[in-house]
Amino acid sequence: NAGVMQNPRHLVRRRGQEARLRCSPMKGHSHVYWYRQLPEEGLKFMVYLQKENIIDESGMPKERFSAEFPKEGPSILRIQQVVRGDSAAYFCASSPPPRMNTEAFFGQGTRLTVV
Amino acid sequence: GDSVTQMEGPVTLSEEAFLTINCTYTATGYPSLFWYVQYPGEGLQLLLKATKADDKGSNKGFEATYRKETTSFHLEKGSVQVSDSAVYFCALSEPNSGGSNYKLTFGKGTLLTVNP
Numbered sequence: 001n002a003g004v005m006q007n008p009r010h011l012v013r014r015r016g017q018e019a020r021l022r023c024s025p026m027k028g029h030s031h032v033y034w035y036r037q038l039p040e041e042g043l044k045f046m047v048y049l050q051k052e053n054i055i056d057e058s059g060m061p062k063e064r065f066s067a068e069f070p071k072e073g074p075s076i077l078r079i080q081q082v083v084r085g086d087s088a089a090y091f092c093a094s095s096p097p098p099r100m101n102t103e104a105f106f107g108q109g110t111r112l113t114v115v
Numbered sequence: 116g117d118s119v120t121q122m123e124g125p126v127t128l129s130e131e132a133f134l135t136i137n138c139t140y141t142a143t144g145y146p147s148l149f150w151y152v153q154y155p156g157e158g159l160q161l162l163l164k165a166t167k168a169d170d171k172g173s174n175k176g177f178e179a180t181y182r183k184e185t186t187s188f189h190l191e192k193g194s195v196q197v198s199d200s201a202v203y204f205c206a207l208s209e210p211n212s213g214g215s216n217y218k219l220t221f222g223k224g225t226l227l228t229v230n231p
Contacts, residue, residue, distance in 0.1 A: 042221035
């Protein structure tokens with residue numbers, strides 16, 4: 001059973017370009033979470049999605065960031081008009097429907113560098 | 116809001132040394148507590164967890180006890196190996212109104228290097 005797959009592993013974008021990060025959850029998991037790790041910081045929750053639904057986006061920046069999890073295909077985290085401050089590691093996790101203490105499984109992360 | 120503070124790294128030990136990585140937390144309710152490990156080039160893996168006060172989580176020789184009175188969840192291992200070299204993250208989650216606790220709050224991580 002393949003784990004959570006994120007691609008690309010490394011992404012370089014120039015300021016003003018768009019970054020698209022993809023996350024394929026573990027087989028059988030219908031819930032996806034995105035976290036961001038800025039340099040010298042811990043992981044910070046961004047958004048929680050089910051198929052075709054955003055459940056909690058309380059950690060998403062108000063502008064330029066969006067996330068989706070379509071009925072078919074991977075979850076996508078999109079960052080428009082990237083700036084240097086967006087450089088970070090972005091981690092995706094997936095789980096079955098979360099109840100008390102459901103474990104989420106993490107991917108290897110995408111390291112975004114904005115130049 | 117919730118927060119997790121863990122020991123600044125990096126930590127460098129010799130093989131078979133005793134390991135402690137301190138972790139304290141601030142939470143409004145009754146959180147579950149976790150230690151995650153990230154080996155080089157890999158994603159985060161759950162190492163152990165504890166869901167209520169005085170619980171002890173253990174796995175692969177690592178232990179941590181949920182101490183409500185000191186709001187701590189320190190990670191310990193009696194004899195580390197080179198293969199334990201990794202980044203260790205302390206984390207907590209609190210149940211929401213729906214009864215699930217999907218949102219994790221992480222510490223900054225502690226890099227452990229074990230030398231032969």
